[in-house]
Amino acid sequence: xxxxxxxxxxxxxxxxxxxxxxxxxxxxxxxxxxxxxxTSLYSVKQPVVERTNMVLDLNTTPGGLPIxxxxxxxxxxxxxxxxYGDRIAIExxxxxxxxxxxxxxxxxxxxxxxxxxxxxxxGYLQPGQARVVITRSTASxxxxxxxxxxxxxxxxxxxxxxxxxxxxxxxxxxxxxxxxLLEGKKGASETVIATSNKAISTYRNQAPSGAAGLQDAGxxxxxxx
Numbered sequence: 001x002x003x004x005x006x007x008x009x010x011x012x013x014x015x016x017x018x019x020x021x022x023x024x025x026x027x028x029x030x031x032x033x034x035x036x037x038x039t040s041l042y043s044v045k046q047p048v049v050e051r052t053n054m055v056l057d058l059n060t061t062p063g064g065l066p067i068x069x070x071x072x073x074x075x076x077x078x079x080x081x082x083x084y085g086d087r088i089a090i091e092x093x094x095x096x097x098x099x100x101x102x103x104x105x106x107x108x109x110x111x112x113x114x115x116x117x118x119x120x121x122x123g124y125l126q127p128g129q130a131r132v133v134i135t136r137s138t139a140s141x142x143x144x145x146x147x148x149x150x151x152x153x154x155x156x157x158x159x160x161x162x163x164x165x166x167x168x169x170x171x172x173x174x175x176x177x178x179x180x181l182l183e184g185k186k187g188a189s190e191t192v193i194a195t196s197n198k199a200i201s202t203y204r205n206q207a208p209s210g211a212a213g214l215q216d217a218g219x220x221x222x223x224x225x
Contacts, residue, residue, distance in 0.1 A: 035151050036158030043164025045146065047139045047172040047181050054080060054134045055121050061128075064098030073132060074106055080134055082110045085177035089118035091131040099130050137179050139172035141165060 038044060056076050058069045065073075080086075088107050092099055104114045118133045125131055144165035175181060 035153055035156060036149060036160055037156065038161075038163070039156055039158045041159070043159075043168065045141050045144055045162070045164045045168055047141050047168050047178075049137050049139050049178045049181055052136050052138070053119055053121055054136065055123075056132045057123075057125060057129050058099075058132065059128060060094065060096060060099045060130050062096070064096065065102035065130075070102055070106060073103065074109075076132075077106065077110060082107075082112065082134070084111070085137060085179065086112060087115065087135040088112055089115040089133045089135065091118040091121075091125065091133065092116075093125060094128070094130070096130075103130075103132060137177070139175060139178035139181055141169045141172055144169050 056073065058065060058073060060066075060069070088103075090100055090103055100114075100116070107114050118131065119135060121131070121133060144162065146160075146162040146165060148161050172178070172181070177185075
């Protein structure tokens with residue numbers, strides 16, 4: 001009975017052939033990796049607004065806020081570099097209007113208003129204390145810059161992972177009040193319209209500068225010889 005034999009092409013051993021084939025497939029998959037997957041025109045790199053609450057507990061009296069505590073509060077405002085966009089709130093369990101009035105007067109020196117509704121903060125107030133809360137918001141774009149794309153191939157016509165980083169990072173850095181990125185400003189639109197219309201009317205009603213003719217630019221007479 002004849003014996004069966006397995007034959008293979010001479011020259012390249014079978015294990016080496018399989019290894020070369022696997023390497024070629026791996027290189028092909030590596031080339032496809034890192035291609036953009038976002039095929040829309042909307043950036044996934046958007047500004048994120050974060051809030052930080054900073055608190056100071058003050059000792060109060062039935063007559064209001066003592067001078068020493070007012071000085072401590074004003075020093076704290078200076079240390080915190082109180083600025084436009086900050087929000088100040090009072091937690092006043094005793095509902096003493098003199099305490100609220102003193103804190104409002106100090107905050108008004110920095111051009112800020114005070115809210116009577118304070119955010120939830122850790123810790124408990126002792127009897128006779130009031131808490132001042134400064135809420136500061138910051139805006140940033142997480143994940144920027146993003147150079148994660150390692151391939152020049154773009155078979156899906158997608159946008160790069162860092163698309164939108166420049167514009168949105170600059171917007172987050174320049175906005176005076178980061179809260180405006182969330183809901184914008186609310187105010188009396190009628191006052192704004194009246195103010196802008198007044199400026200426009202003044203510009204339109206102003207007589208042209210050349211309506212009265214040219215001024216005499218002659219030189220004054222000089223002395224004789």
